Amino acid sequence: MAEPTSSQSQVIAPGHTFGTVTDQISAIVLTRKTSMGWYAGFSVALFFTLVLLVSLTNLVITGIGIWGNNIPVGWAFDITNFVWWIGIGHAGTLISAVLLLLKQSWRTSINRFAEAMTLFAVACAGIFPLFHTGRPWLAYWLFPYPNTMNIWRQFRSPLIWDVFAVSTYGTVSALFWFVGLIPDLATLRDRSQSKVGRFIYGLLAMGWRGSAHHWHQYETAYLLLAGLATPLVVSVHTVVSFDFAVSILPGWHTTIFPPYFVAGAIYSGFAMVMTLAIPIRAIYKLEDFITMRHLQNMAKVMLVTGLIVAYGYLTEAFIAWYSADKYEGFVPLNRLTGPYAVAYWSLILCNIIIPQLLWLKKVRLNVPLLFLISLIVNVGMWLERFVIIVTSLHRDFLPSSWGMYSPTIWDWSTFTGTIGLFLTLLFLFVRFLPMISIAEMRAMLPEAKVNE
């Protein structure tokens, strides 16, 4: 890098060499002393994981009745949390796969933990469709396994499509993440001082020696997986939105749902990446690798997807009016003025109004403010799913069946429990795996550029 550029436009700070990059990133895992902060954070996260464990145990023993779900509100926190977590996962895949294919090299420093985040979010998401069933021990019936009774699944049901979409997504994400990790695992194997570390990292590195042949195979596999993962970014949340769009419930039965859900997913995913990246980069002093340019770019993506989501809200309301259907027309009215109006207005505030601050460069450069906005968007996107699910169900066609839903302590404990699980996995990840791709970061350095 010949001339100094402002730090905002850089994807890696000046002055780094192959050695410093490797040292700095691998040190977090191998040499640096695990901080008290890590232990503290990990204990808190682990506590909430135990809360999840207790909640799910009680759920299986006692029944869905420990939650607040009822008739008419058959789905509530369970599916809200499911969609929220799945949505969060989307950013990881988008960053690693789509941006890779589009050769957006700035993605490099954030893709690893964005992918990890995807994986952990999918794990959290997967809990809900499984445990929200009345008889979770029979949930395997949703999978198309050969059955002696010759009973086949009901392929018209979007829940079956969900099973395929989510399981494919989980598998591809895991593969993609793991393949990307292999060169770095080899680095860790080579630099690890402990026998155990060498053994485990060595096992996971699958005999990587860094030969040109290896690199060639690796690049091909990585690209192919990126190609495989790319349609998933669109398909998973499209299928998830079908759970609602295919039903006949006003407020769910909407053709805008697939694109609107995908945009919403990317929106919430980027918000979550931001929520995680900002503290990590501060704690582990990774400002050199996760630069202001990254944060700015992510803020811009959030702004765009946020506007698409806002367009979705408007379209929903417009179509409800334009359809002249009394049931459809009632839905936005009920959301705006009904008993859950607070939730609706909060989501408008969180998802549409506050993120407009991102138009200002000053805001985009203000790290604490970005962190705050990303948190707000996370809350807003959760509220969006809650509003879609609960307000549509609680007042549907026949006023005689209208009812309210309120979460019980077990709804909250299950939800916070999954956040605990997510954070637990994340803490383990930053402690035991390189959270930034060493190999790819090295490729970003000027030294890597070969002049031909």
Added chain:
Amino acid sequence: MNSELRRALSRGIAGSEERGQSSSPRTKDTFWRTLDEQAEDPAFQEHLYNEFPSEIEAITDPVARRSFLKLMGASIALAGVTACTKQPAEKIIPYVKQPEELIPGKPLFYATAMTLGGVATGLLVESHEGRPTKIEGNPLHPGSLGATDVFAQAAVLGLYDPDRAQTLTNVGDIRPWAAFIGAMRAALTAQQPLKGAGLRILTESVSSPTLAAQIRDVLARYPSAKWHQWDPASRDNARSGSQLAFGGEFIDTQYRFDQADVIVSLDADFLSGGPGALAYARQFAARRNPQDAERMNRLYALESMPSSTGAKADHRLALKPSQIEGAARAIMAALSGSAGADSGLGPAEGKWITALAKDLSAHRGRSLVIAGDQQPPAVHMLAHAINHDLGNEGKTVVYTQTVEAEPTNQVESLRALVADMTAGKVDVLLILGGNPVYTAPVDLAFSAALDKVQLRAHLSLYSDETSQRCQWQIPEAHFLESWSDTRAFDGTVSIVQPLIAPLYDGKSIHEVMATLGDRPERSAYEIVRDHWKIGKDDSAWRRWLHDGVMPNTAFAAKTVRFQPNLQPTTPRLEPGIEVSFRNDPSVLDGRFANNGWLQELPKPITRLTWDNAVLVSPATATRLQSRERPATTGGEHGNVISDVVDLKYRGRTVRGTMFTVAGHPDDCATVHLGYGRTRGGHLANGAGFNASSIRTSDALGFGGGAEIALTGQKASLACVQYHHLMEGRGMVRAVTREEYVKDPKSIREGDETPPKIITLYPDMPYEGYKWGMAIDINSCIGCNACVVGCQAENNIPVVGKDQVMRGREMHWLRIDTYYRGAVDNPETFFQPVPCMQCENAPCEVVCPVGATSHSQEGLNDMVYNRCVGTRYCSDNCPYKVRRFNFLLYQDWDTPSLKLGRNPDVTVRSRGVMEKCTYCVQRINAAKIDSEKGNRAVKDGEIKTACEQACPADAIVFGNLNDPSSRVSKLKAEVRNYELLGELNTRPRTTYLGVVRNVNPELGE
């Protein structure tokens, strides 16, 4: 205990004994060689006998604690092992002598009758291998005509109630029956010289000829003894009213609704309660068919608490209970053309009454005026007078002798008994049925007086509040367990025959009465047979039992001399809020308070469950600054949080929760009796408040001068429907008769049924049967019989108040209640909603495992054991008729409840969805029957449980492929419409719209 466990336990004990000798006589040196030797140790024997040592001791003693833990460990380990062992062979022994006609798996039906308030409803009881499981009406019985009310439907659960009194006790000690007979002998011997001056018998209203003869026999033997009657559901006002009108004579009134063109109800809820209600509902509904518009009757209702009758009325006037008398006098005056005294009514009401009177006088001899049981005798007398004036006698009104064997003014009868008891004149009191300690008017201080009686015996189903104050508690045999006889509202006698031997050594009232006679050990069977003089040839007896009625026992019409005293004086009520006391529509006077089906049954109009409430009009609630609101839990469908109020009335106060009812008159409160029980059983105790605790003997119906004070506390009521507005969604279609006659299609205005071509899927052919249902909401009186009938037939669990508040009640069939018009007096509509069995069912396509699927006959079958419980089907059901087992609602443990379940219907467990099946078990039984006869199922051969229970014939089920079936004909009517048909669900259940026969003078 099996042998392995025993050995393991002895090992555990042995180990501990070796270390700690304190509890054992053996010393350290004592060795033992075999386990058997060890087992002979007396200490060990004791251990073995107790199975486990006393935990408390064990834990305080460190050594024993260790052995206790060891024992527990061994038990747990071995419990796992034993789970793997083969089940022991337990041979089932088949009938050595197969009872005649009993084929396992095939139910038998027996006729019997249920008596309530002294009036019988004839029943047919379904019995599976000797266990009564389901009650239906007896079509041959005049008081049933095949229909039932909620109480009859729920009686099966009452029979199997685990809380029933199970043993004969004397001051809490279990005693044999002979001991009671001995006690009675002794008491009677003492009474002999006194001619029974100290003997009193307290019964409820008695219509049983045998029982009346038994009591009269005792009275003849002990001429100074007295027979008192007290039935809180008493019809004292009607009785006294007939005395006023007919010169002191007790007369029963029967109505002929089939002959009446104009009907006026003076606070009478004749459709849902009282003698003959089922027959009247049928007659009334039959005259509401708009296809025969000329024959449509017109109903005017003047009432306070909105009732089913008020909801069906073409015109309803909301009045305070005390204003009814004035209104009745105004009608009387308007009929005679005189100005009449000041009725205390406003000009709008005046106009209403003038129009009504005009209508009445245009229908002389074809009109009918009925006074409600809560109204004072004067109103009953006025009703008789108006009927007399209009020449309705012998046409729409028939007078007969009383159904009760010994009509009396019951509150005076009870007052006299209390006076005697207080004066110490009563030595022996037999309380046969009823619960007077709980139900007696509070000012009589019955229970205090009761304590002065030396020998008190109480016969009842439960060990209740009265049993607690009596030395002898005799468990009563349920009517399904005992022999008796009874009379219908028209006098027809039925023999009550048992369906099962008494579950808990219960005694029937006849057997208890027999203890006062010569032959105390006689069985009820002998007593009843002897009364009817059945000899060796009992063919007539068998015919009576088979038919459930005794032919030609209905009363002949009686010629009465009408001698009204038209100037009765009723005290003017004090200002303030009036309190009206009613029997609860679900638990009546509290006798059904421990019946889960009835407690959880949403009451008509209010749709409350598990509670009574201080019911007031919205305006009154506003004036009291009450802010009732649905909660976030359950909410509009579930939990309603309301103010707890103190209801102060005549120096007494009762605390209850207030609830608003649209159409309730202002400045008065209705409270239902039967709640606030203290010894009613697990379900009854603690529910609601005891309205009897402020009810006085001089104003059993209603009284003024009350005060309602907010306490500042809030309480939750479980209300299954708080939102009663239709929101312009046309769930109920209603027009006036004029509109209908002009253009019948007007009832379907705004209908949009999508064309059949807008689906990608090919049409189902539905060859063979195509089941469908039509529900005439013009006929439906909202009586709830179908709801309980469905619950009994389909093993539907009771979930409890907490779960209802969360919006999780399990009823497969619900009666939606909607309002139209002004909040102070709205039009009310009932709409029973079972599963619609849609042809394009939204539930079917979304189930991932195919647990709900379409049958060849068009049913949405629910496969319980395939259901994993995603609840997606319910989310996608626009009718929200699906019910989910959020928790384990079904009682799997109580043995007695297992007996009452329908063996043809799966008992569902936790985590599965369920819903109305159109009683698929009945469909299949009929199909099997028809296939055996190589014929098609005939129309009417299959009756769903709801259809069968319905007194108004509002529900009709049948084969839509048969154009001549009743259901096909109903669906061909122009009134037929689909609920939410615009969604293209193509529901199989359709509704027939409401046509109100509005008086053009009054308009809508």
